[in-house]
Amino acid sequence: MKKITKIGAVSALSLIVGASAAFADTIKVAFIDPLSGPFASTGTNGLHQFQHAADYLVNQNGGLLDGQQMEIVAFDNKISPKESLIQLQVAIDQGIRYIAQGNSSGVANAITEAVDKHNRRNPDSRVLFLNYAAVDPALTNDKCNFWHFRFDANADLKMDAITDSIVGNEDVGKVYVIGQDYSFGKAVAAAANRFLGEKSETIEIVGDELHPIGKVKDFTPYSRKIVSSGADAVITGNWGADMLGLGKSIIENGFEGPIYTYYAAGSGITAAFGEGGKGSIRLVGEGKINPNPSQEVSDYYNAFLEKHPDGNLDQTRIANTIGMLAKAIEEAGTADDVVAVANALEGMEYDTMFGGKVMMRAEDHQAIQDLHIFEHTNEDIAFPYDGSEYGVKVVNTIEMAGADSPTTCEMRRPDPA
Amino acid sequence: MELILVNLIDGLVTGLLLFMLSAGLTLIFSMMGVLNFAHASFYMLGAYFAYQISLALGFWMALLIAPIIVGVAGAGVERYGLRRVHQYGHVPELIFTFGLALLIEELVQFIWGKNQMPYDIPDVLNFTAFAIAGNSIPAYKIFMIFISVAIFIGLLYILTKTRVGMIIQAALSYPRTVEALGHNVPLIFMGVFGVGTALAGVAGVIAGPVLGTFPGMAFVLGSIVFVTIVIGGLGSLWGALVASLLIGWITTFAKSYNIEMEDILNGIGISTPENLSENVFRDIWALTSPQIADILPYILMVLILIFRPAGLFGKRES
Numbered sequence: 001m002k003k004i005t006k007i008g009a010v011s012a013l014s015l016i017v018g019a020s021a022a023f024a025d026t027i028k029v030a031f032i033d034p035l036s037g038p039f040a041s042t043g044t045n046g047l048h049q050f051q052h053a054a055d056y057l058v059n060q061n062g063g064l065l066d067g068q069q070m071e072i073v074a075f076d077n078k079i080s081p082k083e084s085l086i087q088l089q090v091a092i093d094q095g096i097r098y099i100a101q102g103n104s105s106g107v108a109n110a111i112t113e114a115v116d117k118h119n120r121r122n123p124d125s126r127v128l129f130l131n132y133a134a135v136d137p138a139l140t141n142d143k144c145n146f147w148h149f150r151f152d153a154n155a156d157l158k159m160d161a162i163t164d165s166i167v168g169n170e171d172v173g174k175v176y177v178i179g180q181d182y183s184f185g186k187a188v189a190a191a192a193n194r195f196l197g198e199k200s201e202t203i204e205i206v207g208d209e210l211h212p213i214g215k216v217k218d219f220t221p222y223s224r225k226i227v228s229s230g231a232d233a234v235i236t237g238n239w240g241a242d243m244l245g246l247g248k249s250i251i252e253n254g255f256e257g258p259i260y261t262y263y264a265a266g267s268g269i270t271a272a273f274g275e276g277g278k279g280s281i282r283l284v285g286e287g288k289i290n291p292n293p294s295q296e297v298s299d300y301y302n303a304f305l306e307k308h309p310d311g312n313l314d315q316t317r318i319a320n321t322i323g324m325l326a327k328a329i330e331e332a333g334t335a336d337d338v339v340a341v342a343n344a345l346e347g348m349e350y351d352t353m354f355g356g357k358v359m360m361r362a363e364d365h366q367a368i369q370d371l372h373i374f375e376h377t378n379e380d381i382a383f384p385y386d387g388s389e390y391g392v393k394v395v396n397t398i399e400m401a402g403a404d405s406p407t408t409c410e411m412r413r414p415d416p417a
Numbered sequence: 418m419e420l421i422l423v424n425l426i427d428g429l430v431t432g433l434l435l436f437m438l439s440a441g442l443t444l445i446f447s448m449m450g451v452l453n454f455a456h457a458s459f460y461m462l463g464a465y466f467a468y469q470i471s472l473a474l475g476f477w478m479a480l481l482i483a484p485i486i487v488g489v490a491g492a493g494v495e496r497y498g499l500r501r502v503h504q505y506g507h508v509p510e511l512i513f514t515f516g517l518a519l520l521i522e523e524l525v526q527f528i529w530g531k532n533q534m535p536y537d538i539p540d541v542l543n544f545t546a547f548a549i550a551g552n553s554i555p556a557y558k559i560f561m562i563f564i565s566v567a568i569f570i571g572l573l574y575i576l577t578k579t580r581v582g583m584i585i586q587a588a589l590s591y592p593r594t595v596e597a598l599g600h601n602v603p604l605i606f607m608g609v610f611g612v613g614t615a616l617a618g619v620a621g622v623i624a625g626p627v628l629g630t631f632p633g634m635a636f637v638l639g640s641i642v643f644v645t646i647v648i649g650g651l652g653s654l655w656g657a658l659v660a661s662l663l664i665g666w667i668t669t670f671a672k673s674y675n676i677e678m679e680d681i682l683n684g685i686g687i688s689t690p691e692n693l694s695e696n697v698f699r700d701i702w703a704l705t706s707p708q709i710a711d712i713l714p715y716i717l718m719v720l721i722l723i724f725r726p727a728g729l730f731g732k733r734e735s
Contacts, residue, residue, distance in 0.1 A: 036526075037633055037636065038631070038633030038636060038637060039633075040526070040531040040632060040633065041530070041531035041532040041533065041631065041632075044531050045532075181708055209675065209705070209707055210707070210708060211672070211707055211708070211710075212708065212710075212711050212712075214633075214637075215637065215711045216711060217431070217628055217637055217638060217641070217711075218427075218430075218431050218627070218628060220427045220430075220431075220669070221424065221427060221668075221669045221670075221672035221673040221707075221710075222672055222707070224420065224423055224424065224427065224552055224673055225672075225673055227551060227552055227553075228420055228550070228551065228552060241533070241629055241631055241633060241637075244533055244629055245628065245629055248627075248629075252555050252627075253552065253553055253555070254545065254548065254551070254552065254553035267532055267533065268532030268533030268534065268535070268631070269533055271533070271535040272533045272534070272535045272536075272537075272629070274535060274537065310530065310532070386532065386535070388535065
């Protein structure tokens with residue numbers, strides 16, 4: 001018995017050694033996001049899209065450089081900044097050079113600081129932070145650093161697009177702003193107030209408040225206030241269960257105007273809104289899929305559906321993140337020297353399959369791209385979400401939104417070696 | 418004024434929902450002397466089972482069948498799990514229920530995935546019952562109130578007026594004596610556990626469409642249920658009811674009215690310091706009631722534990 005165990009152990013060990021030798025040529029991207037808890041669905045969907053993008057855009061086409069494959073390594077951070085820093089350290093210790101994270105700007109703020117510190121102290125194991133969804137403007141303003149790249153439009157750019165749409169809508173005279181009580185929710189509220197104040201003198205903000213993130217069981221009291229305030233439109237930055245809870249509650253309690261938001265699609269949210277959300281949910285985002293997707297987009301989407309029949313391709317920026325990283329690695333000619341890769345990413349103009357260009361602005365590492373206002377509907381939907389008949393459709397487009405938006409970023413670049 | 422009435426109704430709905438969860442938990446506690454950490458998980462199971470059944474047989478069958486399945490599962494857990502662990506003392510029991518909660522969450526994610534389920538209000542109830550000053554009260558809320566009140570009255574009747582209830586109450590306080598009189602006490606315990614979890618199941622069935630059916634739903638509600646029974650007094654059904662309603666109304670009103678800490682502090686005679694943005698306590702000054710509404714029950718619990726450790730209606734002095 002003992003002997004068998006020994007042989008087993010030895011063969012297992014040799015397997016591990018063999019396996020690590022075989023994977024020595026992979027480019028690993030650590031995906032640090034919530035994979036358990038209240039926001040698990042959002043995180044898991046993001047992970048699937050990363051894996052698909054890496055497989056479809058990189059690995060299927062023979063990999064990068066001399067055939068290196070790209071691998072997404074998942075880490076569960078339980079949406080906690082503290083946990084994220086532990087996972088970040090684990091990832092770095094495993095020799096991973098690229099960190100992808102998106103859910104929660106609170107986490108992103110922690111990671112970007114930790115990455116900056118780590119890279120200054122450990123020039124031999126520097127890492128890049130690919131932020132695909134955390135949209136707190138500070139990340140590309142006061143807190144910007146050379147290692148952080150944001151592939152999503154930040155909250156200000158998105159709010160710019162939303163407020164354009166609201167000002168253009170003559171039925172809206174009163175607006176209610178509500179959001180989650182943390183850095184992102186506050187940024188959304190501040191931006192909504194600022195832009196509406198700048199763009200219109202007639203629109204009145206009748207409510208502006210924050211609620212605890214991920215802890216509200218029943219949003220009814222909030223929706224009561226919204227209805228009784230006489231608001232014509234609601235702006236919220238909520239996401240995950242908080243978005244669905246708030247949106248459903250507002251609609252059920254008799255609000256009939258549009259709800260302008262950032263993240264009210266996919267992850268089960270579209271199906272759960274169903275008919276109720278039609279005509280009221282409006283989203284801002286990048287990447288046009290409906291109506292009339294191009295052949296390239298259809299192929300990409302169908303390949304994703306083959307692997308995840310119930311999944312949604314609801315974050316097209318993930319494809320851009322992987323596409324741009326791959327292009328930068330090819331241009332730099334290396335995946336190990338992240339400074340070279342970062343230099344290649346800076347100022348890169350990338351033709352995205354979803355139409356238009358993505359430009360990684362060099363001075364603050366903020367991606368500039370076309371932004372759309374989407375509508376939750378079941379008409380003209382080629383690719384619905386959540387296995388339902390509902391999806392989101394582009395109703396309005398702002399090309400290269402915010403290309404000339406100001407930034408307070410003073411980038412400290414590493415000294416040339 | 419009208420808004421107060423609307424908030425009273427909303428708070429009542431929240432409170433009664435909480436009561437259905439805490440009633441089962443508090444019964445189980447007075448029986449076994451152990452907090453069932455997995456209780457909210459049975460609530461989640463109720464919602465998921467109901468969603469699955471409603472796809473095939475409709476909402477009403479789901480309302481009927483799902484709690485029964487949850488109750489049977491609960492009874493099974495007691496019979497084959499807790500009863501075995503019981504002989505080793507309370508700590509293993511606690512750990513057992515804690516593990517069970519994690520297990521159920523993983524199981525739910527494994528079967529249904531991590532997404533929100535499109536579990537919706539049935540069409541017959543999907544209309545506005547009436548409106549108060551522009552605030553519509555959905556018919557489903559009225560339905561929730563009726564179901565919960567009916568359950569409370571039924572429970573109270575069974576526990577206090579029927580023979581079965583007498584035996585249960587006796588078994589809760591003097592299990593050995595009741596056993597000596599020829600009653601099957603382990604069977605009673607199993608039954609109470611089953612009914613308690615079935616109640617949580619009912620709560621899940623009717624709350625799922627409103628509060629969302631997702632793997633985190635047990636986690637969101639889990640801790641507040643414990644708070645409720647601590648405030649109400651462990652083991653007291655009336656206490657659970659009063660505490661649930663109290664929590665429902667406190668949180669609803671705190672969210673509905675923007676009461677600012679600055680006003681309260683000024684009201685009790687502390688004037689706003691100059692240069693507020695420089696002040697160390699600026700975060701406290703800037704607090705508003707909606708921000709802290711969901712932690713108010715915890716504050717209440719701490720106060721209760723300090724001034725009346727047995728809870729509002731509790732009898733135990735241990």
